[in-house]
Amino acid sequence: MAITAKDVAELRQRTGAGMMDCKKALEENNGDMNAAIEYLRKKGIAKAEKRADRSTSEGIVAGEVFANGASGALVEVACETDFVARNEDFGAIVTALLAHRVQSTAADIDAFLGEAMSGSTNETVAEYVKAAASKTGEAVNVKRTVRFDAGANGQVGMYRHHNGKLSALVQITASSAEVANHEATKELVKYIAEHVAASAPIAVDRNGVSPEKLESERRVAEGQAREAGKPDAMIEKIATGKVEAFLKDVTLMPQPWVRDAGITIAQLVADHAKKAGGDITVDRFARLQLGAE
Incomplete structure (x- = not known):
């Protein structure tokens, strides 16, 4: 071609x-x-x-934790210029969309945009955005949205960067409602959300990394070893070591904590679980950075 x-x-x-x-x-x-x-x-x-972190537009990534910490939502709303992103009218649009997301259980962005907008009987979320955009003088669109509902034994934490262009959401499950609502657990989910925002892991642990991705990394490692002239007998061992190093680097639990590189996220979770008097499992996270895929 x-x-x-x-x-x-x-x-x-x-x-x-x-x-x-x-x-x-x-x-x-x-x-x-x-x-x-x-x-x-x-x-x-x-x-x-x-990493696909090059900004393709301006806008805001807004978020909120609600239902006593059991639920949380993020909404990425894009516009054309930073001037509009800081405009009061645009801020009002983002606030309204986040308020709707708090009420919505839509599974994906298409379902979200197709819902009837909160407080309106005759327009969808997509139609609301289109009409509201005329106030800004620029194109406005909702690029991504995430909602976590943790349940009675869970907790959701959020971190939002001061510039409003990066937010992260984390969901954990504890061994009891008491553990979930302990101050140590509430502190933990905020710490992890902050870490996710800073370190951009691709999965909670190795089980969340696709076999295709692991096989690709293995092929790359084998190719590099051959290019370096390593003997065939060593190539598989070298590739295995590089894949393990890759997993340690890109998955959440083995990463060094951004606030204290002397401990891993796994150790941080264990320490806070002990303080809370039970067990804690990190279920999932979401990281929305403006303009990134």
Whole structure:
């Protein structure tokens, strides 16, 4: 297939590799972007794919924890300029959308946008956004939304960065309602949410990482070992070690805590569970950064 300048530019942005290397990688892999990324990593030209954190728009990621800490929601609302993002009219739109999300149990963004807007009998959330956008003079859209409901033995914690462009939500389950509502548990979910925002893990633990992702990392590690001239007898062992190091780096529980690198998140959870007098399990998290995928 024909390789376009746009394809080359995207690959360069995602890997940091040079233009000619990106062009060759795409040509060698028939334009397959993911295969080209893997090719560059095997060659040692790209260490890893860059996280998709480049801002593609302005706006706000708003959030709220409610129902006595058992539920929480995030809404990412985008606009065109930072000037509008700081505008009172835009802030009112975001506030209204978050208030609706608190009442909504929609499973995904499409269902959310298709619901009847709170306080209105004749317009959907999508129609409300379209009408409200006219007040700002810019295009406005709801890009993503998340809601967690933890139940009687759970707790939800949130962190929202001061610039309003990054928020994280964490859900835990405790061994009892008493443990869930203990001050140590409430402190813990806030600490973990803050850590998720700062460290951007991709899963709670290794069980949350797809087999496809692990196999890709293994192939990359094997390719790098061969490029480095390592003997065949050592390649599998080297690859296994690199995959384990990858899991330790990108999953939540083994990561060093951002507030104290001397302990892991797993140790932090264990310490707070002991203070609360029971067991605590981290169920899931969500991290919404403005403009990121």
